[in-house]
Amino acid sequence: MKQKVVQFNESHKWCGSFGFINEIKDERIMVGVPIPQQGTAYIFCKRNEFDIIGETDLLPARE
Numbered sequence: 001m002k003q004k005v006v007q008f009n010e011s012h013k014w015c016g017s018f019g020f021i022n023e024i025k026d027e028r029i030m031v032g033v034p035i036p037q038q039g040t041a042y043i044f045c046k047r048n049e050f051d052i053i054g055e056t057d058l059l060p061a062r063e
Contacts, residue, residue: 002055006031012049019043019050020058 003020008031019033022042031050033041 001057003058004052005054005056006050007053008045008050012045014043018053020056021052 003022006019006021008014008017008019014033017033019031021029022032023030025044027046028044029047029050031043031045033043035041
């Protein structure tokens with residue numbers, strides 16, 4: 001299943017960070033931002049706070 005890859009723009013405090021769209025609720029969009037060796041931060045934002053830059057298949061983490 002393809003996930004949309006996004007990059008936060010200057011309208012958001014996570015400006016420059018990459019993430020993937022996880023869920024859409026009303027006007028709020030949940031974006032997952034992978035943090036190395038920490039896990040994934042899930043951030044709610046509005047559509048004007050990021051740009052869609054592509055799509056990817058997510059791979060499960062190796063243990």
